[in-house]
Amino acid sequence: MEVRVLAIALLGLATAAAGCSATRDASSAAADATVPPDLVQVAGKFGLRMLGDGFTWKPIDPKATRFEWSGRTASGDRELLYSFWRPKLEGNETKLVVQLVASAAANLAEGEPCPPLEQPKDFAQILGVDRIISVCFVPNAFYGKDFHHGILHGLVKNDALTLVAVLSNDRAAAVVPLPKSIGARGN
DSSP: OHHHHHHHHTHHHHHHHHHHHSSOOHHHHHHHTTSOHHHHHHHHHTTEEEOOTTEEEEEOOHHHHSOSEEEEETTOSEEEEEEEEESSOOTHHHHTHHHHHHHHHHHHBSSOOOOOEEOOHHHHHHHTSSEEEEEEEOBOTTTOSSOSEEEEEEEEETTEEEEEEEEESSTTTTSSOOHHHHTEEEO
8 A cells, every 4th residue: 555655646756757867868878888788688688778877787696586687776775686587478477467576576575565566557658668567575584685675566568577676775765666766767
C-alpha cells in the first residue's frame, strides 16, 4: 500500500523529470562513455541504454548473486544489481511476468516481500520501456550487507525482461524508476 501511495505522490515529480531529461547534451554522452562496453552490448540487446553519469559499473558472478552487473552511485547511497534475464518472453511467460518478478523478489527478501505493483503506463513511457513491475522487500543477509531496503523492478522492453534490484537505506529510493535512479533508460 505504501508503495502505491508513494508512486502516486511522485507522479508529478516523474513527469517533470521527464521534461528535464528529454534532451541529451554532450556532457551526458561523455558520461555514458564510462559504461563498460560489455554492459552496453548486453543492455542494448534488452532494449536499454545504461547511464554512466554518477554510476560505477562492474561485472559480478551470476552464479553467486543471480545478477550479472552491479552499479554503485558516486555518493554510495545505493547499489543497483542488473540481471538481463529473458531476451524474449514466450507463451505463458508473457502472461505470468508479474508473478515472475514477484518470485524473483522473494528470492532476495528476508521474509515476505510486498505485493507486486504494475507501475503506471506514464512511468514506463518516461523510462522508455513497455512495462514496469515493482516489488519492495527487505534484503536478506546476503544482499543486505550495506543496505536495509530494496525494490526489484522488472523492466519489459520488446518482450525482453530485465530485473533491476535497487538496494538502499532510503525506503523511497527508486520507487519510481526514473533513469537517474536506476542507471538506465529504454533506447
